[in-house]
Amino acid sequence: MIDLQHSSEHADGVVDLLGLLSYATLSGFFRLSADAAVAASLPDKIALSEMAVAEYGHFRQLLGRLEQLNVDPDAAMRPFVPALDAFHARTRPADWLEGLVKAYVGDGISADFYRMIADLLDPRTQTLVNDVLADTGQADFVIVRVREAITENPSVAGRLALWARRLVGEALGQAQRVAAERESLARLLASGDPGQRGKIGRMFSRLTDANSGRMAALGLTSHRVPPADRP
């Protein structure tokens, strides 16, 4: 009885993670192709389009797995549409640079979140998730472009640092919302931990810590937010 319950909880968690990740990669495809459309040069348009198409390839892999599991992809994704759409609506980049930072910081923190869930699931799901979250080359492109922009005009660093912190706040807020609203995910994340909230809280601290490396890579850590920009 306990085993059965555990395996059904596990299956719900797998479907939830795959559904969430499917809609996230589909949204990622839309965002990257929109960024590509407004990129200033043809080589940048092509570089971003390649990332968009790679992201769509990840979406297809996830869809294939949902179909193998006889799960309707539409039904699996739908619960996560509001949280992801809300994240994107609340974090519309004001320009090209903010778009790049969003692609790198937002995708990075989401990927960490998905990997933490996958770690609680079966090896096959873990492999698929790690595959799908494999770097599309986006990171290098963003780091080069953001560092170039800061060298050219050091004053953008403060604005971008503030923007990156806002993205992290919004991403954690939506991740918390998803974890709280989906019982199967909440149970999974808290599994084996009598003090459930403690475990979820620690997970979110780990997400924030992991983000520091990305901020440093962009050259945004040593830049304090200028007082005038503080809300």
Add this chain to the structure above:
Amino acid sequence: MIDLQHSSEHADGVVDLLGLLSYATLSGFFRLSADAAVAASLPDKIALSEMAVAEYGHFRQLLGRLEQLNVDPDAAMRPFVPALDAFHARTRPADWLEGLVKAYVGDGISADFYRMIADLLDPRTQTLVNDVLADTGQADFVIVRVREAITENPSVAGRLALWARRLVGEALGQAQRVAAERESLARLLASGDPGQRGKIGRMFSRLTDANSGRMAALGLTSHRVPPADRP
């Protein structure tokens, strides 16, 4: 001497056609992915994204051929950016249905134009162009959705018929601009014809004729533009 001149004219024509078609497919990818992002349902989002990614595959094939010919893709595409961007700026769909009609009618007439140029070139270029212009499944999707919309609300037919005619006018205008501005294309299109303008004129009549079939497929032919909608 004549042969050499002919072959250099031919080579310029090939590069121009590949450059034009490359930027057209890249723009097509941007437009289709933007349409997918605003589609109302997840299945429609997926169907349009699949078409967008197929279009990007065509772009890659063209890019590969330009690289084989040792031509810088950026330089090959750049001359055609203004005309294609102008076409898209002048024909921004007001809603989802206008976007669908644009995808079908606009892409259809462009494909006819590209095929007519390819027919004047070598078999290898012809094969590539026909490959790249192969239907991505978009046509069936659009026909079904537009016919559904007309059945649901017959009054949209008049508006869409007017819109389709505007698209054809804008497409022919930009095609004429491209043919006139690029000497190598103009020479190619007029090749072997002492009355050059006559030949190009007949080509444009053929483009208009070929469009009637698409209008009929959408169920838009029998619908006269209502007097109130006339400009």
